[in-house]
Amino acid sequence: MISIDIKKSFKDIDFNFKVEIIKGSINALFGESGAGKTTFLRLLAGLETPNSGYIKVDNKIWFNKKINLTPQKRDIGFVFQDYALFPNMSIIENLRFAQSLKDEKFIEELLEMIDLKEERNSYPKQLSGGQQQRVALARAVARKPKLLLLDEAFSAVDSKLRSTLQNDIQNIHKRLNLTTIIISHDIAEVYKLASNVIVIEKGVIKKSGSPDILFENSQTSGKFRFSAKIMKIEKADTVYIVTLLIQNNLTKVVSTEEEILTMKVGDDVLVASKAFNPIIIT
């Protein structure tokens, strides 16, 4: 269990983070840009110092009035937004540098997982952005940390790559059972990866719970639920046809004029259904 209750004033914003995180869970940090998601991760990593409060990880104090562990002593893996791969080291050297206790077997396993066995001796500059990202992820877990923090790791990639990286994270989680905190702007991603969502608004943690809290007001109890993005709303006779993007597929759903009033193109929504019998085609 990780208990956090910290305050920090920084660039005219008063941050107030109070939350408990279950060991071994994947948590998504959700919120607008500038809300304080990155600051939250940096405080947790020890890269910024809170003004007051405490951080406790498995009954070990990381921060309180008297103690402030350096990032070196916190046993974390941090994936930076700009990957921060060391340009002077090859891929395998980057991974080896991350380990204090050498474990070549695990490095081989990681190279296999991120599909870069052939490129092990290449330098970061020679890789594509997506490959660099996967190396950054592998490096962050190479020494099997307690806590994995991902700062907007997927912000600059296309959807295919995104899904590869999401799978990487799931694989790593399965393998190491790491407590993971990932910043995400994408509701679909939150649903796919996270068992818990932490919602940050203007420097304060507003709520935390199952991903459904993102649609707290909808009160649905559907059997099928997908997160989706509204791509198009068009009128057809007396009803409206809403075109939705679910994962990589477009779907059309009928909606009434009354419902349409609360929607606009670009909204993230939840699609649920319970009133029909699905057929499974194999």
Next chain:
Amino acid sequence: MFLETMLLTFKVAFITTLILLIIGVPIALWLSNTKSKIKPIIETIVSMPLVLPPSVIGFYLLIFLGPSSSIGTFVENWFDIRLVLSFEGILIGSILFSFPFMIHPIQSGLQSLPKSLVEASYTLGKTKLQTLFYIQIPNIKNSLLTGIVLTFAHTVGEFGVVLMIGGNIPGETRLASIAIYDEVEALNYDLASQYALTLFAISFVILLFVYTINRKFSGVLR
């Protein structure tokens, strides 16, 4: 004579560069990191040799290191080294005078490295020293090389400070740039042009070397 002077010139330049490299990296590292209020003061002191006439530095060194000064007396009594009109004297003068030429490139190199590289190393459990030697220094090779070469070349070409504090003792403090002046005064144009041409050629080769190497580095790393 000619060879002796040239060898002495390069000996001074080499030792100056080595000492400045060793003390320059920690100072540049501190300057690139610190949020201290005295940073501008330190930066000003480091940069002073760029704007001060060399004779001013030479003059103060003469005053503060001379045999009648307390530092001069102390060093002479305890180490039996005289700091003016001596090899040690011109070494100190050169080190002070070339300070900015070593510090500035290293400092700007360190500042231009993404902050996340250092932070990533910290989160991977590496100490500040490990981070310096494995991450920061290997990634500012360009800047280090620039600092080394500028310092070396600048020391070779130094005239005013050396003349003030070292005088013109053959084999002891007479460096190439002073020898040129000396030979011209004695209307010895042949020898003067021998010195001048040698300095010119060596400077050209050194700078050519740096620009070639820097191009190679930037090709690999960035």
